[in-house]
Amino acid sequence: MPLKALILVVLAGLLQAFSNVLIKESQRKVAFMTLASSISLIFYFPLFIWMHQTSGIHFWSWIGIVACGGTGTIYYLLLARAYDRDDLSVIFPVTRGFGPIFILIFALILLREHISLLGLLGILIAVFGSYVIHLPSFRFSDLSVPFKAFKSKAFLYSMGAGACTATYSLISKKNLEAVDPLTLMYWIFIFMVLFLFIFLLLKNGSSEIKEEAKTNKKNLLMIGILTFLGSLLVLYALEISKVSYLGAARNVSIVFGVLLGSFFLREGYGKIRLAASLLIFGGIFLISVS
Numbered sequence: 001m002p003l004k005a006l007i008l009v010v011l012a013g014l015l016q017a018f019s020n021v022l023i024k025e026s027q028r029k030v031a032f033m034t035l036a037s038s039i040s041l042i043f044y045f046p047l048f049i050w051m052h053q054t055s056g057i058h059f060w061s062w063i064g065i066v067a068c069g070g071t072g073t074i075y076y077l078l079l080a081r082a083y084d085r086d087d088l089s090v091i092f093p094v095t096r097g098f099g100p101i102f103i104l105i106f107a108l109i110l111l112r113e114h115i116s117l118l119g120l121l122g123i124l125i126a127v128f129g130s131y132v133i134h135l136p137s138f139r140f141s142d143l144s145v146p147f148k149a150f151k152s153k154a155f156l157y158s159m160g161a162g163a164c165t166a167t168y169s170l171i172s173k174k175n176l177e178a179v180d181p182l183t184l185m186y187w188i189f190i191f192m193v194l195f196l197f198i199f200l201l202l203k204n205g206s207s208e209i210k211e212e213a214k215t216n217k218k219n220l221l222m223i224g225i226l227t228f229l230g231s232l233l234v235l236y237a238l239e240i241s242k243v244s245y246l247g248a249a250r251n252v253s254i255v256f257g258v259l260l261g262s263f264f265l266r267e268g269y270g271k272i273r274l275a276a277s278l279l280i281f282g283g284i285f286l287i288s289v290s
Contacts, residue, residue, distance in 0.1 A: 013253030015230035029080035039224025069191025075164035085154035089261030097280040098162030126283030133276035
């Protein structure tokens with residue numbers, strides 16, 4: 001991978017991890033993410049008008065775009081529930097780490113692709129990292145604690161969010177054959193924001209949206225800008241690097257997420273969770289290059 005692409009991807013990973021810190025700190029997480037995504041749409045709009053190719057999108061691409069918007073909506077809902085129940089330094093690595101694992105599993109089942117020994121080793125290492133991240137200590141008496149955590153709603157929600165990431169990626173990969181990345185991403189955001197607004201309006205009217213817009217203006221603007229900048233950095237890096245290398249490098253955000261959770265949010269077990277995040281990152285790297 002070119003050094004320039006690596007720097008861009010690392011910066012994008014840091015922006016993504018910091019965005020999740022703001023999501024974790026918000027009180028009404030679904031409303032926060034809905035409004036933040038709306039701000040991202042505003043930032044993207046001039047570039048979208050300049051580069052969009054809407055006229056070339058065929059019927060099945062529109063189906064894929066709507067499906068990605070729906071999947072992104074479910075992802076945000078599951079992520080919000082997970083963050084309400086556990087730390088950023090636990091949820092973020094599991095969600096980010098299991099996305100590529102689910103992609104590999106879906107490819108094996110649905111596309112009948114072959115999993116290499118290197119890919120299988122990567123899965124085992126990443127799963128082991130997810131086990132370690134739930135350890136309160138390395139004492140023998142605590143070795144069974146993660147098995148209880150695996151049954152918790154927080155873990156199940158984060159796993160579900162990881163599955164949504166995999167589904168979203170597979171559909172998007174197919175859509176990229178006919179639609180340019182910027183146009184595809186912008187339309188997915190439009191449908192995702194629409195579905196999120198519908199969910200919130202059916203749930204409790206517009207009260208959460210109004211409260212979040214009133215009390216969290218600074219963070220909303222910040223995450224809107226961060227999402228926009230992070231997406232642009234990834235798109236530019238994608239133009240000058242191989243997709244497999246880019247996918248592996250992007251998961252450095254797992255390490256950033258744990259560091260930010262430990263130091264900024266004062267979450268406990270920093271050393272254990274950092275070691276676990278490095279295991280997950282290493283496993284995903286092996287999967288990406290297998």
